[in-house]
Amino acid sequence: MSATMMDIARDLKVSVVTVSKVLRNQGRISEATRKRVLRRAKQLNYQTNWVARSLVTQRTYTIGLLLPAMTHPFFAEIARAVAQTVRPHGYHVIISCFEEDPELEASEAESLLSRRVDGLIIASSQLPCRLDLFKQVRERSVPYVLIDRQVAGLRASFVGVDNHAIGRLATEHLIARGCCRIGHLRGPEVRIAAERLEGYRQALAKRGLPARSCYVVPSGYRDEGGYAGMRQLLGLRPIPDGVFCYNDLVAIGAMKAILEAGLRLPHDIAVVGAGNVHFSDMLAVPLTTVDQGTREMGLRAAELLIERIASKRSMRPTRILIPPKLVERESTRRQP
Template identity: 40%
Template sequence: MGKASVTIKEIARELNVSKSTVSRALRDSSEISEETKQRVLELARQLNYSPNPIALSLLNNRTHTLGIIVPDIANAFFSSAIAGVEDVAYSRGYHVMIYQSHESYERELIDARHIATRRADGLIVSIASSSQRYDHFKELQEKDIPVVFFDRVSDEVITHKVIVDDYKGAFEATEHLIKRGCRRIAHIAGPSGLSISQNRFNGYRDALNQYGLPLREEWVVYSEYNQAEGTERAYQLMALRERPDAIFAASDRIALGVHWALRQLGYRMPEDVALMGFSDLAISALLDPPLSSVAQPSFEMGQQAAELVLELIESKNTPVSYETRVLKTKLSIRKSSMKEIS
């Protein structure tokens, strides 16, 4: 038996209380009276009690580890958010275990269960595009492993969430295209089951509506958040009898595919087709022409998600209410959308 547990036993015997009372007092549990805490701490000082960190993590049921599940680490948005999580976690003495769902519900389920068996203290997650059920996150909450969502969130799971104002970002992106004289604006939306896709589509739709422009069914197509499908959807849109004069893609990864397709087809950006993305990846500025986009504070999203999950882990009480933090987007306007205003 390790030294720490013997010492706890000694303190318990000396004070005629149970071992669990001593361990609760040592971790400042609200279930123990102040007077008992003082007696335990005083005796612990006298006996030079220094806890063994492994024994302490078992006592506290803490491993000082956070899990994070993202759809894809190769996506610069998620790698930046992970860096934000790590920035806060390491400063607070926590390690981070990183999992990728690859947009698969089954992978996400396995990852969530692995996090439970590894006894992580909490989970930060951005959900996979194919997830329709979220019981695996509720199961973690029932096991006292708090879950915080960022970017892609679920309304079914009641917890803290960190998102950006996808609606406003999409509205402003579409409005920018309208103000540059575009009148046939297509939208390549993300998977319809995701909150971010829905909010971005709504922003696009409402901007068209406000400026009296038509929302044509054939100008709205859906894509996974990747480059290959962006390319396919661009070919589809440009084959229409009435082709769009602008394309607003729901992510930069989709927009990269569109950019490539337009160049292959010989269309000039922005003269023939203006192009706008969403998330402002570093590579977007390096394209020819450079891609206009809606910038998201990904690093800050990671930081805030980490702060919220640590608050849940370290708080002795369940919060009265959970908050959804909405961070601001801003337009990064580059050549791909700067159509000459006639």
């Protein structure tokens, strides 16, 4: 199989500890033996056995990333940012997707702990908020950071975007573009969606526009839901002249419904999404969206986690809110 330190030690007639010290650049070792060990290691193609090292150091240099989905561009982007951020620190990432299934989320979290990950980044399915899960995690004193989705009733470090601001920015933008009957495809029943909805309401109120409850339609978090939701909005009279969508995927579904109905985009209805996923500006009608700093979210969460792992003693929970930015494209570019 693969060579061990013992092999090197035996060949060179030194102790394993000497080899270990050389390979870790630690302790006093004469230049001569250092060279010999290094040379033999290279010859044997030695590679650290991380399993053995982890057992004694109690550090696996692995973090777990618990995501609802990874085919969703938003989470894929997060995963990428996290992986890139922790790599320079020597960490690897085990990604576990629970496909929005809380049962699976719990069992995967357990499983990751069992593998002794050094820390966890979690975008929890917050549906039945599984505080017991987090009690478990805390009990084992494994540092963790929540990302994107907060969990009610849990004091924990969190990195996310300011969802109120997203709702406000998007809605204010629609108003500025002359829309006065603004609908909202409000996504699934999660806190994030509620916050964006709240931002939407605030913006309407601030401009003195009416908030008609039938203009707010649930839409899930994918395009299919956006398509269905938009068709529902199109059934109303008068139809909205602007729609703020929970996210870009929902917006894509919505735009499709709009175009299918023979309406002009953005002339008849303007659309704003949220998330600024990569292909949003490559659509037939490039999508105006609110960038939620996905990359930065992943990056900050990873940095925060690494910091927690490094400093033994538990620190106070930190909250980081990324300020969103409006990105204007064709889907709202019209005369007020």
